[in-house]
Amino acid sequence: MRAGSETQKGNTTVNLLIGLAIVSLCFLAVWWYEKQAVESVPPQFADELEDEGSAIEEPDAPSGAIPEDPPDTLPGDEDEDIPPTDTPLTDAQGDVFAYLPVGDLLPLSGPGFVDDTVYRPDIVFPTEDRVFLNSQVYRYGGYQGSLNGMEGGQCEIANYDYPWQDTFCEKRSRNQDLCPGGGHEGLDIRPASCTKNVHWAVAVEDARVIDVRRHWVTLQTADGTIYNYLHLNMGALEVALGDDVAQGQRIGVISNDFYNSDGSSVATTIHLHFEMYENYVASDGADPLFTKVNPYMTLVSAYDAKLRE
Ligand SMILES: [Zn+2]
The missing domain is CATH 2.70.70.10 (Glucose Permease (Domain IIA))
Structure with a gap:
């Protein structure tokens, strides 16, 4: 009984090893098949695949982290306490105010006189409407x-x-x-x-x-x-x-x-x-x-x- 029992145990071990080998072969076959499928994609689509893949796999930046190369500020992102410095000034009709430099007169109209002094910074403009x-x-x-x-x-x-x-x-x-x-x-x-x-x-x-x-x-x-x-x-x-x-x-x-x-x-x-x-x-x-x-x-x-x- 003892010898028979030992033979049965040995058979079970062999079966287990065969089973493991079959399962491993199956995994190996699946891996090989998928590898072949990716490599057989035409180059132009492979590029797209790669791009898509990298886009999906890019981990989100941890919140609060400072990106290495911060993007330009998007509209609406400005801190409301700090007025934008280069916003054009517009008049009541929505036209953008612009002026030529002091002393820059029309051709043939005289030499002009360059004096950039703001003599009275607290005056109001001498007209009510735009001019x-x-x-x-x-x-x-x-x-x-x-x-x-x-x-x-x-x-x-x-x-x-x-x-x-x-x-x-x-x-x-x-x-x-x-x-x-x-x-x-x-x-x-x-x-x-x-x-x-x-x-x-x-x-x-x-x-x-x-x-x-x-x-x-x-x-x-x-x-x-x-x-x-x-x-x-x-x-x-x-x-x-x-x-x-x-x-x-x-x-x-x-x-x-x-x-x-x-x-x-x-x-x-x-x-x-x-x-x-x-x-x-x-x-x-x-x-x-x-x-x-x-x-x-x-x-x-x-x-x-x-x-x-
Ligand atoms: Zn005049």
């Missing part, structure tokens, strides 16, 4: 417009567009301290539309009306700065000589009033001519000169602030 700073003489509608191939009327659509352009020291017959060859003592501001007597000019800061005559209104601040507003509708002013005006208060509507000293009328375009007297300090160390300075960058600064409101 376009550009030449009234050397563009469409101006008597020298043909010099730059800009022949047409003042209401030409191109006159009512950005970028702004400086007109301080634009060539004129008049001399002034900073434009000794004869030049424009202020900046010309075209209102939002080519319609007179509808667009308001406002006081840039708290001031007193110290002069009203012919076609200009003069304001002076308590610390001495003087502003001239020219070509308003002088028959419909909102202020009078001696008035104290508050910053932003309406002065009058932009028109084309222009009178000689004898009271005769002179033709001009619809615009506000804006002047500013400040202490001009030259780089040569000369004493400051209280004169008509270039308000260009002061106005750019004020308009920028207005568009951000």
Whole structure:
């Protein structure tokens, strides 16, 4: 019985080994078949397979981990506390505000005068609506417009567009301290539309009306700065000589009033001519000169602030 029992045990062991060998062979066969199938895929599909495979197998980055090569910030990802630095400023009509550099005048219109001083950083812009700073003489509608191939009327659509352009020291017959060859003592501001007597000019800061005559209104601040507003509708002013005006208060509507000293009328375009007297300090160390300075960058600064409101 003992010998028979031992023979039976030996048979069982042999059967188990045979079984294991068969199972192993089956696994080996399946592995070989799959390997052959992958290798027989045409190369172009093999690439796709590989891409798909790598995409699926790429482990998700652990949350909070900093990627080695951070992607560019996606829209909407910005931290709301930090304003985007390069967002273009748009006006009330959705047009992007742009301006040419100070002193960069139209060709053949004068040397310009480079002064990037923001003389009064806290003024408000002198008009309520959007405006376009550009030449009234050397563009469409101006008597020298043909010099730059800009022949047409003042209401030409191109006159009512950005970028702004400086007109301080634009060539004129008049001399002034900073434009000794004869030049424009202020900046010309075209209102939002080519319609007179509808667009308001406002006081840039708290001031007193110290002069009203012919076609200009003069304001002076308590610390001495003087502003001239020219070509308003002088028959419909909102202020009078001696008035104290508050910053932003309406002065009058932009028109084309222009009178000689004898009271005769002179033709001009619809615009506000804006002047500013400040202490001009030259780089040569000369004493400051209280004169008509270039308000260009002061106005750019004020308009920028207005568009951000
Ligand atoms: Zn002017």
